[in-house]
Amino acid sequence: MFFPYVYLAYLYLVLRLIAPLPLQRATRIGLGLGLLLVCQHHLIQRWVFGTMFSPEIPRIFIILLGWLYCSFLLVLLLQLLADLALLAAWALRRGRAVDARLTLRMRYAVVAFGALLSAVGVGQAVQVPEVRRVELAIRDLPPALIGFRMVQLTDLHISRLMHGAWVREVVERSNALRPDLVVITGDLIDGSPQARAGDVRPLAELAARHGVIASLGNHEYYFGAERWTRAFEGLGMRVLANRHATIDHDGGRLTIAGVTDPVAPRFGMEGPGTRRALEGSAPDAPVVLLSHQPIGVAANAEAGIDVQLSGHTHGGMIRGVDQVVKRANGGYVSGGYRIGGMQLYVSNGTGLWNGFPIRLGVPAEITEFVLKRAQ
Numbered sequence: 001m002f003f004p005y006v007y008l009a010y011l012y013l014v015l016r017l018i019a020p021l022p023l024q025r026a027t028r029i030g031l032g033l034g035l036l037l038v039c040q041h042h043l044i045q046r047w048v049f050g051t052m053f054s055p056e057i058p059r060i061f062i063i064l065l066g067w068l069y070c071s072f073l074l075v076l077l078l079q080l081l082a083d084l085a086l087l088a089a090w091a092l093r094r095g096r097a098v099d100a101r102l103t104l105r106m107r108y109a110v111v112a113f114g115a116l117l118s119a120v121g122v123g124q125a126v127q128v129p130e131v132r133r134v135e136l137a138i139r140d141l142p143p144a145l146i147g148f149r150m151v152q153l154t155d156l157h158i159s160r161l162m163h164g165a166w167v168r169e170v171v172e173r174s175n176a177l178r179p180d181l182v183v184i185t186g187d188l189i190d191g192s193p194q195a196r197a198g199d200v201r202p203l204a205e206l207a208a209r210h211g212v213i214a215s216l217g218n219h220e221y222y223f224g225a226e227r228w229t230r231a232f233e234g235l236g237m238r239v240l241a242n243r244h245a246t247i248d249h250d251g252g253r254l255t256i257a258g259v260t261d262p263v264a265p266r267f268g269m270e271g272p273g274t275r276r277a278l279e280g281s282a283p284d285a286p287v288v289l290l291s292h293q294p295i296g297v298a299a300n301a302e303a304g305i306d307v308q309l310s311g312h313t314h315g316g317m318i319r320g321v322d323q324v325v326k327r328a329n330g331g332y333v334s335g336g337y338r339i340g341g342m343q344l345y346v347s348n349g350t351g352l353w354n355g356f357p358i359r360l361g362v363p364a365e366i367t368e369f370v371l372k373r374a375q
Contacts, residue, residue, distance in 0.1 A: 009076050010039045017079055017107055038068045042355055052355060053222055054159055054191035062161045066357040067115075067122045074121075075114035082106050121318070121358035126161065128169040129350055129364035131177065134336070136343060137374040138286050138306050144252030145286070145371050151179040151208070152367040154292070154311030155349030157219065158199045159190040162351040168202040170350060170366065177368050181210045181247060184237070185311045185347070186217020186261065186292030190354065192224065193231045204235040210247050212237045215258035217292035217312065219353075221267050240290065242273045244281050253285040257305075261292050272296065274303050294332040294346045301342035308344045315348030319361030334362065345369075 018031050037044070042052040049055050055062065086106075089098050138145075151174050158167055174182060188203075189196050206212050214237045220228045229239045238245055240258025247254040259272035274289065274296065281287065286306045294310040315334040316322020326333035329346075337344040348365050352358075 006039050009072075010036060013072075013076055013079060016083060017075070017110070020103075021107065022104070035072065038065075039072050041065050041069060051222070053219065053353070054195065055354070056160060056191070056195060059160050059163060062159075062354050063122060063126065063357070066125075066161075066354065067118050070121060070356065070358040071115045071118040074117050075111055078110045078114050079107075082110055117360065118358065121360045124359045124363070125317075125352045125357040126166070127364070128166060128173065129366050131173060131368055132365040133368045133370065134345065135372055136307055136345075136369050137372050138343075139341070139374045141286055141371060141373040142252035143373075144250040145254055146373055148181075148249060148252075148254070148371040149177065149179045150181045150183060150288075150369045150371070151177055152183050152185060152309050152345075152347055152369065153350045154185040154309075154347045155187040155217070155314060155353075156184075156351040157187055157190050157349075157353045158196055158351070159354050161354035161357060162199075164199040164202060166351075167199060168205075171202045171205050173366055175205070175207045177366075179208045179368065180249060181256070182206050182208045182212040183256065183288070183290055183309060184212065184214040185290050185309050186215055187219045187311065187349075187353075188214070188217070188232070189223065189228065190219055193227050200231070200235065203232075203237070206236075210249065213245055213256050213258065213290070214239050215290035215292060216241065216261055216264075218261045218263045221261060221263050221269070225264070225267065225269060240277070242270060242277045244277050244287075246282060246285065253282050255281045255285045255287040256290065257281070257287055258290040262295065274300050274305065278303065294329055294344060297330070297332070297337075297339045297342070297344055301340040305342050308342060309347070310344065311347045311349050313346055313349075314352060315346075315359075315362040315364075317352070317356065317359055317362055322362060 014032050018028055045055045046052045086098055214232055216225055232239050241260050244255050244257040257277040259274055259277055265271045289305045289308045291308055291310050293312045300308055313325050313329050313333045316325035322333050332346050334346055334348055347367050348362055350364055
């Protein structure tokens with residue numbers, strides 16, 4: 001369970017960081033209680049708002065809470081490293097303790113550096129992402145599709161944090177690329193259609209020759225996939241749930257298939273089905289699969305998928321920590337991979353969930369794909 005592990009981390013910091021400080025007992029108790037509120041703010045939000053995914057509070061408070069929570073996690077990591085260093089020093093000194101004044105300075109440095117890193121990371125997380133250009137080489141690509149340009153947006157997590165003004169800037173950057181097609185691979189939102197009505201409105205201005213095609217992510221199911229599907233269609237998108245669409249581009253055909261998210265059965269809906277999505281598709285057309293999570297890749301490759309576009313991982317958010325996220329997602333976390341004859345691309349995400357809004361060394365992206373024929 002998530003919260004018990006957080007309690008263990010909290011107790012570790014209380015014992016190793018707060019308790020040894022040369023402060024009055026009341027001050028240390030106050031620091032401990034404050035840290036408890038910070039580390040459990042997701043649980044508190046769930047009690048107050050009914051969900052930890054979309055607290056409807058002013059943006060500045062979400063940024064502040066995000067900074068505090070990310071500071072907690074970074075300080076935890078830094079304190080672990082500091083304790084390992086102290087343990088190594090103790091061993092090298094043959095059991096003689098390190099000077100108490102040095103360990104005290106280390107504790108202050110851990111807190112200061114963790115808070116600073118968190119501020120930098122949160123600041124980077126809420127920026128409008130830059131464009132990342134990627135070439136996709138596809139076997140037997142029809143000549144008409146050579147140079148076809150496709151923009152992928154994913155994990156926008158439109159919310160009080162990633163609000164309407166931010167969405168509008170993302171849309172403007174996408175439109176400036178003049179793509180042939182825009183695809184969105186899930187987790188567009190956090191919140192109900194009523195709460196996000198104004199924030200998602202700029203998505204209606206996304207422009208591409210062949211329109212906008214989307215698949216759903218786990219967060220759409222948390223807030224009502226059917227309602228959000230209708231809302232997205234009202235914004236001019238085609239939402240593919242185990243279905244496909246055929247793009248006819250100057251006589252060259254391209255199949256875009258989309259699958260549901262693995263959480264769908266928990267909400268009484270059909271789980272992801274690549275083969276069902278491909279039923280009736282043109283056998284000679286290259287296939288691009290939109291799958292929010294980078295899963296089922298071996299089966300998708302066997303099913304004849306040429307390219308799978310995914311998100312979900314946010315690229316791991318922090319360089320180094322991304323290796324943990326990679327293991328939790330089948331070995332796929334960021335960038336391009338080849339599985340048999342299929343290419344998988346996992347985007348770092350365009351936005352970020354407000355519950356852990358940090359990026360350090362893993363920038364968000366608006367991804368522009370340019371198709372070319374494999375040699």
